[in-house]
Amino acid sequence: MNEKKITHSRFQITLVLVLAFLSGFIIMAIELLGGRILAPYFGSSIFVWGSIITVFMLSLSIGYLCGGKLSLLKPDLRLYGSFFVGAAILLLPLVFAGNEIMEAVFLRIEDPRYGSLVVSMLLFFLPTAIMGMIAPYSVRLLVISTDGSGHVAGKLYFISTLGSALGTLATSFYLVLWFEVNQILVTMCMALLCAGFVAIMTGIRNMQSQTIDLNDNAK
Amino acid sequence: MITIDGHKFRCRQSLWRYLKAEVLIVLAIALIIFAKDLLAQSGIRYIHQERSLYRNILVTEDSQRRCLRFTITSRSGQNQSCRYLDKPVELVFPYAKMTLSSLLVQSNPQRILIVGLGGGTLSDTYSQLFPEAEIVISEIDDAVVRVAQEYFGFQETDKISVDVGDARVFIKRAGLRGEKYDLVILDAFNGEYIPEHLMTVEFLEEVKRLLPDDGMVVANTFSTSRLYAAESNTYREVFGEIYNLRMSGTGNRVIIASIQPLPDTDLLESRAPAFRALLEPFGMDVTEYPRVMSKEVSWDTSERILTDQYSPANLLNN
Numbered sequence: 001m002n003e004k005k006i007t008h009s010r011f012q013i014t015l016v017l018v019l020a021f022l023s024g025f026i027i028m029a030i031e032l033l034g035g036r037i038l039a040p041y042f043g044s045s046i047f048v049w050g051s052i053i054t055v056f057m058l059s060l061s062i063g064y065l066c067g068g069k070l071s072l073l074k075p076d077l078r079l080y081g082s083f084f085v086g087a088a089i090l091l092l093p094l095v096f097a098g099n100e101i102m103e104a105v106f107l108r109i110e111d112p113r114y115g116s117l118v119v120s121m122l123l124f125f126l127p128t129a130i131m132g133m134i135a136p137y138s139v140r141l142l143v144i145s146t147d148g149s150g151h152v153a154g155k156l157y158f159i160s161t162l163g164s165a166l167g168t169l170a171t172s173f174y175l176v177l178w179f180e181v182n183q184i185l186v187t188m189c190m191a192l193l194c195a196g197f198v199a200i201m202t203g204i205r206n207m208q209s210q211t212i213d214l215n216d217n218a219k
Numbered sequence: 220m221i222t223i224d225g226h227k228f229r230c231r232q233s234l235w236r237y238l239k240a241e242v243l244i245v246l247a248i249a250l251i252i253f254a255k256d257l258l259a260q261s262g263i264r265y266i267h268q269e270r271s272l273y274r275n276i277l278v279t280e281d282s283q284r285r286c287l288r289f290t291i292t293s294r295s296g297q298n299q300s301c302r303y304l305d306k307p308v309e310l311v312f313p314y315a316k317m318t319l320s321s322l323l324v325q326s327n328p329q330r331i332l333i334v335g336l337g338g339g340t341l342s343d344t345y346s347q348l349f350p351e352a353e354i355v356i357s358e359i360d361d362a363v364v365r366v367a368q369e370y371f372g373f374q375e376t377d378k379i380s381v382d383v384g385d386a387r388v389f390i391k392r393a394g395l396r397g398e399k400y401d402l403v404i405l406d407a408f409n410g411e412y413i414p415e416h417l418m419t420v421e422f423l424e425e426v427k428r429l430l431p432d433d434g435m436v437v438a439n440t441f442s443t444s445r446l447y448a449a450e451s452n453t454y455r456e457v458f459g460e461i462y463n464l465r466m467s468g469t470g471n472r473v474i475i476a477s478i479q480p481l482p483d484t485d486l487l488e489s490r491a492p493a494f495r496a497l498l499e500p501f502g503m504d505v506t507e508y509p510r511v512m513s514k515e516v517s518w519d520t521s522e523r524i525l526t527d528q529y530s531p532a533n534l535l536n537n
Contacts, residue, residue, distance in 0.1 A: 036415070036527075036530070039415070039416035039527075040387060040422070041387075041388070042388060043386075043387050043388045044415075045359060112385065177531040177534045180526070180529045
């Protein structure tokens with residue numbers, strides 16, 4: 001590593017951009033489905049959307065903070081991939097225990113404002129927070145120099161927010177017309193899992209090739 | 220001197236050239252939004268206009284009637300509720316008359332739940348017909364309640380009460396409390412936006428829980444688009460046979476469903492004359508109504524049933 005100029009393989013750059021797009025897409029798709037998921041228990045009053053958006057913003061902000069902090073360590077695609085795997089796993093309660101969780105809160109909290117807020121926290125906080133960690137970590141994976149850091153960050157914001165826009169559009173225009181809510185969610189979990197595994201495998205390969213590099217240098 | 224991406228800009232003009240595309244896009248979007256509003260102002264006398272949390276609320280008046288509407292665009296059929304100025308009791312809309320004709324099926328409701336207040340027409344009509352009946356109205360928008368009071372003479376009394384909130388939540392809680400209503404009227408589906416969570420099998424099961432053995436649901440819904448079939452299939456899934464009421468000259472249709480098997484139209488026809496005088500003041504001849512009631516399945520039964528998992532009502536209605 002010493003004097004060698006840091007570069008990223010084309011594949012790694014593309015991978016991070018695709019994954020940033022994917023996470024943007026999924027975050028907004030889930031936020032949008034959130035309204036649909038909560039409506040049977042808390043209605044579709046304006047404060048239900050208020051609760052959902054509040055929780056998404058809050059969890060993203062905390063995710064950004066944690067992801068940024070983690071990026072201080074040596075950038076590692078394996079850790080990056082584990083965010084996706086973690087998000088997929090943390091989304092499972094929403095799919096498989098969503099109704100039970102909402103029912104329990106519905107029975108305990110009369111006011112649908114706080115009911116929907118509590119349920120949004122329980123269902124969405126963890127998966128969204130972990131997806132929030134992806135953005136700053138992506139920046140760390142792609143930045144080479146401080147001069148270009150804004151450019152890299154801009155490109156990542158662009159691609160992940162574009163993903164969010166398309167996730168919103170696709171979900172509200174088409175996906176809900178073709179599929180059940182849980183079918184969409186499960187598909188997204190699988191996409192996150194696949195994304196995570198690809199990143200982790202790439203990370204492991206990088207490690208191996210670096211070890212070989214080091215060995216070569218040592219000779 | 221401004222520098223962007225290594226380009227140097229000496230004056231504002233070159234900056235304008237650099238950002239021209241972006242600025243034009245923003246202007247174009249703004250223009251589209253405002254043009255829609257401007258087009259809408261044509262030839263209607265507004266006596267009240269407000270923007271609530273959920274919608275635009277407009278009260279309009281012409282020489283004959285006063286109407287409540289939720290959209291600015293002046294397409295016909297956008298009125299939620301209308302009253303004749305000189306004969307306020309008479310019902311203006313066919314759907315309200317079709318709703319009332321459900322009395323042929325179940326003639327004496329004493330506890331009535333109405334979802335969607337509008338101008339309060341149905342609530343007023345039922346309270347005139349059954350002064351002793353207890354009427355509960357679930358309305359999501361408190362601005363609609365205010366407007367109904369101010370412009371349509373709606374009043375809460377010891378018999379008539381309004382619960383401001385989402386009907387799904389109200390009905391779920393009422394079911395948990397074990398409340399029963401002889402008649403549930405679903406009249407929340409004629410706005411620009413259809414509340415999709417009030418159209419699903421799960422919702423109708425919750426409504427069914429509120430009905431006693433002789434209870435009945437009457438829903439004012441859609442007669443066109445794929446939603447017509449999807450909704451009909453959904454009601455049949457929960458209630459079995461349903462009465463479907465359709466009349467020419469209206470985009471609405473009314474569904475009547477009940478716990479007990481529905482009586483045949485022959486029976487309804489024989490009951491009708493006794494109700495004629497009672498319902499005449501509302502501007503309808505009830506003996507004409509058994510004719511528009513049908514149990515026949517006249518829609519595509521392959522259209523998917525609406526559930527909490529699958530409920531794209533607004534997309535199906537396009």
